[in-house]
Amino acid sequence: MAEQHWPVAVITGASSGIGAATARALVDHNYRVALLARRINRLEELAADLGPAALPIAADVTDRPALLAAAERIAAELGRADVLINNAGVMLLGPFDSTQREEARRMVEVNLLGAMTATEVFLGQLRAGGGDLVNISSVAGRTARAGNAAYAATKWGMNGWSEALRQELQPDIRVTVIEPGAVATELTDHITDPAAKQGAEQLYEQLAITAEDVADVITFAVTRPRRMTLNEILLRPTSQPG
Template identity: 85%
Template sequence: MPDNPSDGPVAVITGASSGIGAATARALAANGYRLALLARRTDRLEQLAVELGGDAVAIAADVTDRGAVVAAAERVRQKLGAADVLVNNAGVMLLGPFDSSQREEQRRMVEVNLLGAMTATEVFLDQLRTGSGGDLVNISSVAGRTARAGNAAYAATKWGMNGWSEALRQELQPAVRVTVIEPGAVATELTDHITDPTAKQASEQFYEQLAISAEDVAGVIAFAVTRPRRMTLNEILLRPTGQPG
C-alpha cells in the first residue's frame, strides 16, 4: 500500500532536476499527476518536489547505475504506487569531432542517452503494465533524424532511441503506449556541458537565436499522455519555427 493516499496517476521522470524534465514535472502536476522525480542532483530535485507539493517525491538516481534505478522503482511503488508513465528524459549532448580525445564523452552519451533509457524502462516496465495501461515517453531529438558533422556519437544515440522506441511500440502495445519526442533546439543546460570550444560556441550561438522553451516541449508531452487510451501519438517531431534542419 503506498504511503500517499492520493488517487492521481503516477509519472516517473528521469533527468527531472532541470530543463525538459523539470518543466514536464510541472506540466504533469498541473494535470493531476503524482510525480517521482529522478536525477543525480538531489538539491534541485528536493526544491522542485517542495514546489510541487506533497504529491511529488525526489529520488536520487543515476540512470547508468541499475542498482540505483531498481531502488528508485521500489521507492516509487512504496511512496506512490505503480508508475503509470515513465518519461526517459535524462541525457547529455557532448558535441565535438569524432576522435580519440572525445572517446570518454562518446561513451558517456551512449551510457546515459541510450543505455540509461533502456535500463529505466526495463526496471519500470512491470509497473507500467499494471492497471489500465501505461505510457512510455522517450525524449529523442531532431538529431535522431538528421546527422551532421560534429554530432556523430550524439546522433547515434538518438537514432538508436528512435529505432528502439519503434520496436517497443510494436512489442508493448496496447498495454503500454510508446511515444518518442524529437525536439529541435530547446533552451536547456545541454550546451553548458559541451567541452569542445568550437562546438560549444557554435551551439550556443545557434540556440540563442531560435531555441524554444522547455515548457513548450513539456506541454506536448502532457498532451500526448493525456489522450484517450484508444489512440497514441507515437512520434512527435517539433522544431523552433525558424530552425532549418
C-alpha cells in the same frame, strides 16, 4: 468503493530543463511525479515548489541498483508508475576522434543504455495498469551532421528502439518518442569542444524554444484517450532550418 488511483509519472533527468518543466505540467494535470536525477538538492527544491505530489529521488540512470531501489520506493510512497519519461541525457558535441572517446561512451551510456535500463526496471509497473512510455529523442535522431556523430548515434538508436518497443508492447503500453529541435536547457553547458560549444550556443540563443513548450507536448500526448497513441512527435523552433 475502490480507492482512487492518481496517475503517477516517473521522470528521469528531472532536476532541470524539460524534465523539471514536465513535472510542473503534469502536477497541474493532477499527476503525482517521481523526480529522478543525480542532483538531489535541485530535486528537493523542485519538490518543495510542487508540494506533496512530488517525490525527489537521487538516482543515476546508469546505476541499475539505484533505479531498482527508486522503483520500490515509488510504488510504496506514490503508487504504481503509470508513465515513464526517459528524459535524462547529455549532448557532448565535437569532432569524432580519440579526444572524444570518453564523451562518446558517456552519451551511449546515459542517452541510450540509461533509457533502456530505466524502462526495463519500470516495465512491470507500466504493464500492470496500461501505461505510457515517453522517450525523449531529438531532431538529431533524424538528421545527422558533422560534429554530432556520437550524439546522433544515440538518438537514432533511441528512435529505432522506440519503434520496436511500440510494436512489442502495444496495446498494454503506449510508446511515444518526442524529437525536439533546439530547446533552451542546460544541454549546451556541458560541451567541452570550444568550437562546437560556441556554435551550439549561438544557434540556441537565436531560436531555441522553451522547456515548457516541450513539456506541453509531452503532457498532451500522455493525456490522450487510451484508444489512440501519438507515436512520434517532431517539433522544431519555427526558425530552425534543419
